[in-house]
Amino acid sequence: MNVLGIETSCDETSIALVKNGKKILSNIVASQEIIHQKFGGVVPELASRAHTEIIESLFLEALRKSGVTIKEINLIAVTGSPGLKGSLLIGKVFARSLTFAYQIPLIEVNHLHAHLAANFLSGEEINFPAIGLVVSGGHTNLFYLKNRTKIKPLGETLDDAAGEVFDKVARILNLGYPGGPALEKAAEKGNPDAIKFPCAYMGKESLDFSFSGVKTSVIYYVKKYGLNNIPDIAAGFQKAIIKVLVEKVKRAIKFKKVKTVLLGGGVVSNKVLRREMKKIALAEGTYLFVPLSVLCTDNAAMVASLGYYLCQEESP
C-alpha cells in the first residue's frame, strides 16, 4: 500500500511516499528556517504563504523520487492538528484537492502521534504497550501507547515546550535561531555542574512539565553575571531540562509498567538527551526507540506511516 504523507503544521513543508507504513520511498522536507530567522521565531502568516508557494513542486518531486505515479497512491495522510491554523489549512486543502481529483481516500492524523510513528519507520518489531515522549518546539507530551494507534495522554507542559525554552535561552545567549542545535554546541564546551538551574518536578506523582522557571532563572543569572560564561550557562541549562525529561520518562515507565519507550520531536536530535535516555532505559530494563535525526524534526514520512496503521485498523 502506497501512502502519500503531507505535513505543513509549522515551518516545514514536507511530502513523502511510504510503502506499507515502513519503507520510505521518498521524504522531501523544505525548511523555512531562513524566512523566520530574522524574526527569532516562526511568523504564522509567512509560514502559510511559504507552504502555498512550494507544496505543489514538493509533491511532484516526491512522486518522481519514489517512482510511484498518482494513480498508484492508495491513501493520503495529512496532518490534521495540532499546529498553526493557517499552515495546517494549506496541507489539508492540497490533500483534499488530490482526493477530489483522483478519488484517493484521505485520513487526517495527529501531529504528536505522528512524531512517535517516526519509530515505526525503523522496521523493527515494537513490543507494546509503550511510553511515548514527544519533545519539540511547540510540544512536550507524554503518552501511553496500547498499540500503534491507541494512544492516550499522560502528561504535558503547563507552560513552555522544551524546544521553545531551548530557542528562547539560545536567544538570551545570542546563539541564533533555531536555538536548540546552537545551544547544544555551546554546551559541549561547558561544565554542566558549574551553574545549577532549577528543575521543576511538579510533585512526586506528576507526569506534567513546566519549563518557564528555568528560563526565568537563566534570565536572572545573565542580568546578574552577564554573558562571560556562555558554555557553562548553556550546559547547566541543558542539564536541568534533560534531567526533568528523563525523570518523567522514568516515572511513566514505573507507573505504567511498560518495557518500551518511544521518543520523537526535534529536541530528540540532542545527543546528551539521547545518551541520558539510553542510560535510564537500560537501568529500567526497557527497550528505547529513537528515530534517525532527520525523522525527529517535522517530516511527512511519519505522517504517512501513522496514516497507514490507522487505515489498517479501520479496514474490516
Ligand code: KG4
Ligand atoms: O519537531 P520540530 O521540528 O518542530 C515542532 O514540531 O515544533 O522541533 C523543533 C525544535 C526547535 O525548538 C529546536 O530548537 C529543537 O527542536 N531542537 C533541539 C535540537 N535540535 C532541534 N533542541 C535541543 N537540542 C538539539 N540538538
Ligand code: ZN
Ligand atoms: Zn513537530
